[in-house]
Amino acid sequence: MELSVCLRSQYLWRFFLVPYEPVGDSSTKLKIRNIRKTYGEVVALERVHLDLQEGEFLTLLGPSGSGKTTMLMAIAGLNDPDEGEIWIDGKLATYLPPFRRDIGMVFQNYALFPHMSIFENIAFPLRMRKFNEAFIHKEVTRVLEMIQLPEVAGRMPSQLSGGQQQRIALARAFVYEPSIILMDEPLGALDKKLRDQMQLEIKHLHEKLKITLLYVTHDQEEAMVMSDRICLMNNARIEQLGTPDELYFKPATLFAADFLGESNFLPAKVSSVRESSTLHLKLSDGTSVQAPHRNNVQEGESVRLMVRPECIRILLDNENEVNTATATLKEVFMSGPVTKYYLELAGGKEIKATQLTKGPISSIQTGDSVKIGWSKERSVVFNS
Amino acid sequence: MTKNQTILFLLFRKLGQTWQLFPAFLFLGFFFVYPVVLLLSLSFLNSNGEITLEHYGRLATTPLYFKVLVITLKTAGWTTLLAVVGGYPVAYLLASVRHSTRNSLLIWVLMPFWTSFLVRTFAWIVLLGRNGAVNDLLQVLGIIDRPLKIIYNFTGVLIGMTHALMPLAVLTMLSVMLNINANLPKAASTLGARGGQVFWRIFFPLSLPGVAAGGLLVFITSIGFFITPALLGGMRDTMIVQVIIFQIHEVLNWKFAGAVSMLLLLTVLLIFYFYDRLLGLSTLSGEAQQSSAKSNRLTMLGSQIGTRLITYIAWFCEKTAEFYEWFFPLRPDSPQRKFSQKVLWVTGLFIISFLALPTFFIIPVSFTEEGFLSWPPKGFSLQWYEQIFSSLHWFEAIGRSFLVASCSSLLGMFIGVPAAFFLIRKSIPGKTLIFAFLISPMILPHIIIAVAIFFLFANLSLVGTTFGLVLGHTVLAIPFVVVTVMAVIKNYNEHFDQAAWTLGATRLKTLIHITFPLIRPGLIAAFMFAFIISLDELTIALFITGGEVTTLPKQMWDDAIMRVSPLLAAVASLLLVFMSGFILLSEFLRRRGVQVK
Numbered sequence: 001m002e003l004s005v006c007l008r009s010q011y012l013w014r015f016f017l018v019p020y021e022p023v024g025d026s027s028t029k030l031k032i033r034n035i036r037k038t039y040g041e042v043v044a045l046e047r048v049h050l051d052l053q054e055g056e057f058l059t060l061l062g063p064s065g066s067g068k069t070t071m072l073m074a075i076a077g078l079n080d081p082d083e084g085e086i087w088i089d090g091k092l093a094t095y096l097p098p099f100r101r102d103i104g105m106v107f108q109n110y111a112l113f114p115h116m117s118i119f120e121n122i123a124f125p126l127r128m129r130k131f132n133e134a135f136i137h138k139e140v141t142r143v144l145e146m147i148q149l150p151e152v153a154g155r156m157p158s159q160l161s162g163g164q165q166q167r168i169a170l171a172r173a174f175v176y177e178p179s180i181i182l183m184d185e186p187l188g189a190l191d192k193k194l195r196d197q198m199q200l201e202i203k204h205l206h207e208k209l210k211i212t213l214l215y216v217t218h219d220q221e222e223a224m225v226m227s228d229r230i231c232l233m234n235n236a237r238i239e240q241l242g243t244p245d246e247l248y249f250k251p252a253t254l255f256a257a258d259f260l261g262e263s264n265f266l267p268a269k270v271s272s273v274r275e276s277s278t279l280h281l282k283l284s285d286g287t288s289v290q291a292p293h294r295n296n297v298q299e300g301e302s303v304r305l306m307v308r309p310e311c312i313r314i315l316l317d318n319e320n321e322v323n324t325a326t327a328t329l330k331e332v333f334m335s336g337p338v339t340k341y342y343l344e345l346a347g348g349k350e351i352k353a354t355q356l357t358k359g360p361i362s363s364i365q366t367g368d369s370v371k372i373g374w375s376k377e378r379s380v381v382f383n384s
Numbered sequence: 385m386t387k388n389q390t391i392l393f394l395l396f397r398k399l400g401q402t403w404q405l406f407p408a409f410l411f412l413g414f415f416f417v418y419p420v421v422l423l424l425s426l427s428f429l430n431s432n433g434e435i436t437l438e439h440y441g442r443l444a445t446t447p448l449y450f451k452v453l454v455i456t457l458k459t460a461g462w463t464t465l466l467a468v469v470g471g472y473p474v475a476y477l478l479a480s481v482r483h484s485t486r487n488s489l490l491i492w493v494l495m496p497f498w499t500s501f502l503v504r505t506f507a508w509i510v511l512l513g514r515n516g517a518v519n520d521l522l523q524v525l526g527i528i529d530r531p532l533k534i535i536y537n538f539t540g541v542l543i544g545m546t547h548a549l550m551p552l553a554v555l556t557m558l559s560v561m562l563n564i565n566a567n568l569p570k571a572a573s574t575l576g577a578r579g580g581q582v583f584w585r586i587f588f589p590l591s592l593p594g595v596a597a598g599g600l601l602v603f604i605t606s607i608g609f610f611i612t613p614a615l616l617g618g619m620r621d622t623m624i625v626q627v628i629i630f631q632i633h634e635v636l637n638w639k640f641a642g643a644v645s646m647l648l649l650l651t652v653l654l655i656f657y658f659y660d661r662l663l664g665l666s667t668l669s670g671e672a673q674q675s676s677a678k679s680n681r682l683t684m685l686g687s688q689i690g691t692r693l694i695t696y697i698a699w700f701c702e703k704t705a706e707f708y709e710w711f712f713p714l715r716p717d718s719p720q721r722k723f724s725q726k727v728l729w730v731t732g733l734f735i736i737s738f739l740a741l742p743t744f745f746i747i748p749v750s751f752t753e754e755g756f757l758s759w760p761p762k763g764f765s766l767q768w769y770e771q772i773f774s775s776l777h778w779f780e781a782i783g784r785s786f787l788v789a790s791c792s793s794l795l796g797m798f799i800g801v802p803a804a805f806f807l808i809r810k811s812i813p814g815k816t817l818i819f820a821f822l823i824s825p826m827i828l829p830h831i832i833i834a835v836a837i838f839f840l841f842a843n844l845s846l847v848g849t850t851f852g853l854v855l856g857h858t859v860l861a862i863p864f865v866v867v868t869v870m871a872v873i874k875n876y877n878e879h880f881d882q883a884a885w886t887l888g889a890t891r892l893k894t895l896i897h898i899t900f901p902l903i904r905p906g907l908i909a910a911f912m913f914a915f916i917i918s919l920d921e922l923t924i925a926l927f928i929t930g931g932e933v934t935t936l937p938k939q940m941w942d943d944a945i946m947r948v949s950p951l952l953a954a955v956a957s958l959l960l961v962f963m964s965g966f967i968l969l970s971e972f973l974r975r976r977g978v979q980v981k
Contacts, residue, residue: 078570080719092716098573100714111571115589124585128576172575182574 028090029054029180029212030075035084037070044070046236047084052180052214057206059215059223062233063259068216071233072182075214076105089179099128104173104181108188110165112157118144118168119153125176143171146205163194170202174209183215187222199225220260224248232256254382257306264312264351266305267384270297279381281305285347289323291379304384311378312353314341314370321373327351329368343372401810404802408822408862411799416825416859419836424649426839427642439643449627453647456624459541459613460606464553466546467602468595470735471553475594476587477732478554479561491971492740497551498967499743500920502940503956505615507746508544509535509948510757512616517745517759540616545606550739552605553598560594561587579724580701584694596663604652608829611922615944624648625831632835632927645832652829662686743960750954757948768954778939778955784850785919785936791854793914796861801907803862804869809878819866826863830923833859838927848930856924861914868913872906905973912970916963 030052037045045067052058060068073079075086077098086094093101104125112121119140126136144150147167157165166186173181186202187195203226206213217223223230224244232239232247232255239259240252251257254265271288272280279291281303289305297303315321327343330350334340334357341353353372364370430436443449474493478486496504511517512535519531534540564587572582610625624644631641714720753763772778800822807819825833837856838847846852880902884894900907922937929938936959943952 076570076574078574085717094716095719096714096716097578097720098570099576099578101574103574105571105574107567107571109565109567111565111567113568113572113586124572124577125575128578128581176576 028052029056029088030214031085031087032071032075033085033087035071035074035081035086037067037074037079037081043236045074045081048236048238050231050238050241052212054212055210057203057213057215057226057228059217059227059230060233061217061220061223061230061259062239064218066233067236068218068233069184070236072184072214072216075180076103076182077101102179104176104178106169106173106181106183106186108185110157110169110186110189112165112168112172114157116157117153118155118157118160121157121168122172122175125172129176139175143175146174147171162190163198166190166198167201170205174205174211177211180212180214183213185217186215187217187219195222202226224260232259234259249378249380251306251380254304254306257380257382262309262352262354264307264309265382266307266345266349266351268303268305268381270299270301270303273297273299278376281381283325283345283347284349285325285345287325287346289325289379290376291381292376294381297381297383302384304382306380306382307374307378309340309352309354310338312351312372312374314353314355314364315373319373322376323379324371324373327370327372329364329366329370331366332364343370402806402812404806404810405818407799408803408866412822412825412859412862415837415840415855416833419840420828420832423638423642423832423836423839424646425642426639427646429639431639439640440646442640443643443647449644449647452622452624452627453651455621456607457651459538459545459609459621459623460603462542463545463549463606464599464603466542467550467553468557468599470546470738471550471557471598472591472595473728473731474550474735474739475554475557475561476591477728478558479564480728489736491967492736493551493554495551495740495743496547498916499963500937500956500959501548501611501922502920502937502944503746503960504548504743505544505612506944506948506952506956507742507744508540508547508616510745510749510759510953511742512540512543513757513759515759520759535616536618538617538621540618541613541621544612544616545609547739547742548609548612549602549605550735553602556598556601557591557594560597561591564590578702578705580705581698584698584701588694593663596659600655600659603655604827604829607648607651608831610831611941615948625829628831628835629926632838638839641835645835648829649832652827746953746956746960750950750957752950752953755950757950757953768949768951769958771951772954772958778936780932781934781936781939784853784933788850788853788857788935789915789918792857792861792918793865793911795854795858796865796914797907797911799858800862800865800910801869804866804873807866808870808873822866823863825859826867830860834923834927837924841928847928848933850933852928853925853933853935856928857918857921860917860921860924864913864917865910868910869903869906872903872909876903908973909970912966916966 028051030050032048032050035045035048036043048067048071050071060071062068070079074081075088077093077096077100080095084094085092088101088103112118113124116124122140122143123136126139131139140153141150144153147170149164149167149171152160152164152168157168160168169186173183183202187198190198199222202213205211206226215223215226227244229241229243230247231241234255240247240256242250247256248260251260257263257265266283268281268283268289270279271282273293275293277293279293279297281289281291283289283305291305313319313321315324325345327345329341330344331342332339333342337357338354339357341355343351343353345351351372427439428435428437430438478489478493481489509516513519514531514533514535516535518534519528522528522532534543568586568590569582572586573579577585607623608625610623610629613621613623614626624647628641628644628648631637631644708723748761749757749759750768751764751766752758752761753765753767754761803822807815807822834856837859841847841852841856846855876899880898881894884898885891889897920937921935922941925935925938926941929935934942936955940952940955943949
């Protein structure tokens with residue numbers, strides 16, 4: 001608590017009672033240090049660190065049971081961590097009750113209060129903060145217009161559609177301008193089309209209002225579309241933290257590469273590390289390929305080469321690429337905008353390639369031998 | 385086939401689809417509807433068989449009956465208030481703990497539900513008497529100098545009835561509370577609401593349908609009580625059911641008894657009517673979160689006052705919490721001690737022990753050397769147990785009770801299970817009405833059913849026969865079987881049956897090999913439920929037994945009317961031990977059933 005607040009309020013004497021009111025730097029909206037949480041024997045979060053900057057949209061992404069919801073609940077104050085510290089807006093908040101944290105939360109099934117009208121639902125946080133009636137009315141009307149549902153104020157939550165309820169839940173979290181807004185799979189209950197639309201709407205609201213947003217989802221596409229940064233979680237730990245581009249094109253771990261998008265893993269041996277920018281590899285069938293340089297590999301080491309299916313091209317006779325290989329076409333599937341090719345390399349290793357569908361008939365047939373190629377930059381090498 | 389034949393054929397086919405209801409309709413029609421209608425219509429006849437209102441005239445002009453009605457309503461009202469107010473913290477505690485903790489606490493809450501009415505009442509006599517355990521304890525602690533008078537008066541009746549009916553209130557409220565989305569209180573707290581605000585503004589309003597439903601059930605049930613007021617009350621605490629019993633047993637005035645029954649029935653219907661007008665009967669199902677009552681001026685006013693009241697209470701709670709925090713500020717660096725949680729646990733456990741413990745006081749008393757109930761019991765002797773085991777009288781009563789309970793619950797199963805299947809599986813218009821009809825023996829005050837059956841059986845010479853008792857108890861068993869089995873079938877996945885059919889099993893074989901094995905725990909539970917209901921039944925037994933043919937509760941009642949002796953305490957202890965074993969067994973069977981799944 002700031003000194004000025006202490007002096008002008010009735011909390012003056014508490015100043016003497018509480019000698020320890022830790023204050024950190026306030027440029028970081030949320031600072032998580034060393035948080036650990038167990039449920040009995042099960043470790044739900046294992047010493048996690050995370051920083052969230054002002055105005056940032058960060059997504060916690062991961063399979064179910066990876067600890068992302070546990071982390072969100074700890075930040076909201078809905079569960080107590082066993083160890084570690086949580087700093088919100090430069091103030092220590094690890095064990096503060098939720099109502100003292102100045103956070104907003106949007107729940108998976110919206111958690112609109114069924115016995116209150118839409119107006120009262122949105123007014124609830126303002127009433128809890130003891131604003132006067134005129135201000136409450138003004139603010140509720142403002143956010144209802146912001147989400148383009150000004151006419152529903154008098155209705156009950158059960159009278160609204162799923163998408164409308166979703167917007168009301170957003171409005172309720174936005175109306176009191178909390179310092180961080182947490183969202184726990186808020187679009188999980190909507191159908192695909194509505195979900196796509198709401199993704200953009202939330203993103204636009206975030207850009208317009210410049211709020212700090214922490215979002216939880218297990219849908220990788222959703223995470224890619226919306227986030228400034230993604231925090232990929234697995235087994236109670238942070239697997240990788242970075243922009244969607246970094247996660248997709250430069251996955252740090254096998255799990256990250258496998259979880260996001262589709263991937264081909266090819267076993268290979270390092271043949272040369274001498275060049276400063278290029279790593280020379282040999283696939284199991286003897287084909288020589290190149291990949292970007294990495295530090296922690298030695299010559300002769302067995303590694304795994306990862307290439308995304310959409311980065312593999314089926315080459316025409318007159319085309320060439322840095323890395324090429326010969327493969328037999330096993331199966332072809334046309335799934336609308338893209339066509340998927342299932343190929344087999346000379347060594348028997350299966351490999352997938354995805355191309356944009358250009359026309360109704362593919363020029364190559366099952367059983368044909370084709371030349372495939374991919375660039376050096378789109379190759380990622382993992383220690384196996 | 386001619387056109388008429390086709391129509392007949394279709395009609396038979398339609399009827400054929402409802403065959404599952406036939407046993408229930410036939411049985412209840414003959415042993416429930418017919419006698420009740422007979423009894424009520426009797427009240428409009430004079431001694432010459434002409435239509436008259438003279439019995440109602442007598443009812444209206446005698447101040448005594450009006451007074452009895454007022455006492456009945458007053459007793460029921462206070463019981464309801466105490467059961468709901470005391471039961472709420474228990475239900476709230478049960479709703480907020482983990483699943484396994486809830487199950488183990490529930491056994492203790494249900495303790496009085498499972499132990500016999502008479503056993504419980506005897507236990508209160510031991511506890512509340514002039515030299516009873518409560519007075520003894522208070523005097524030892526020096527809180528009082530002279531024994532309090534807490535038995536054979538209104539206080540005694542209220543204690544006994546609240547104890548008996550609070551589990552009903554707890555269960556009803558709990559089922560509503562468990563349906564409240566657990567995210568709502570969490571959402572409220574992230575939006576800035578403190579514990580007290582969360583409870584009063586979010587949880588409490590959403591749990592109100594449960595409070596109302598629980599209150600209604602307790603009120604309706606307590607109107608039909610007579611054991612507790614007769615044994616724990618004084619002369620001035622006579623309730624309306626006791627008037628009916630007096631009219632039959634002492635003066636054998638059927639027609640006037642019919643008129644009093646009509647008064648009782650009208651009172652119950654009136655209460656249902658007002659409940660429906662104010663809150664909507666759909667809240668009784670425990671699922672509706674919003675009141676379905678038509679809004680009128682009264683409900684509007686009520687909800688406005690209610691909202692205002694809740695706002696003030698919430699405000700008061702918040703101020704209290706803020707005051708508390710002045711002295712013990714919230715520390716962000718260490719987990720908080722949840723003060724309100726502690727208060728809830730202490731209150732909840734205190735009320736649960738009020739529900740669970742009293743019954744056990746019956747056991748030490750049964751080993752006394754003295755010839756009367758006293759606290760603390762003097763010496764140790766097995767004389768009362770010897771007396772029971774050497775008396776043919778008690779043995780016969782126990783034997784008959786078990787025979788009647790087994791037969792009536794079996795018969796109830798044969799009649800109730802098909803009806804339950806019908807109600808879940810078939811969809812026809814008026815299903816709710818059929819359901820209401822099938823469970824009406826549970827809701828209608830049992831005294832009306834008992835007197836009506838007595839009248840019918842007197843004409844059929846079935847009074848004083850074991851067969852008559854079985855028939856009477858089956859009427860009461862059917863609703864319990866229907867409700868329990870319906871709950872089980874509702875959770876049964878019908879795809880199993882469909883899979884069996886596609887694999888070539890006939891309907892009968894599917895039932896035998898697939899459906900019944902899977903719902904067996906539920907069937908066993910239904911049987912045990914009906915068994916215990918019959919074993920503890922006194923109202924019908926009060927009239928249908930006669931001479932040598934008697935049941936255990938009836939025998940205990942007859943003795944208790946004279947004097948509650950240590951012998952009765954010994955009988956009650958045996959019954960308590962048996963019932964506890966029975967419930968543990970059923971719990972064991974249920975758990976095993978769950979494991980199979």
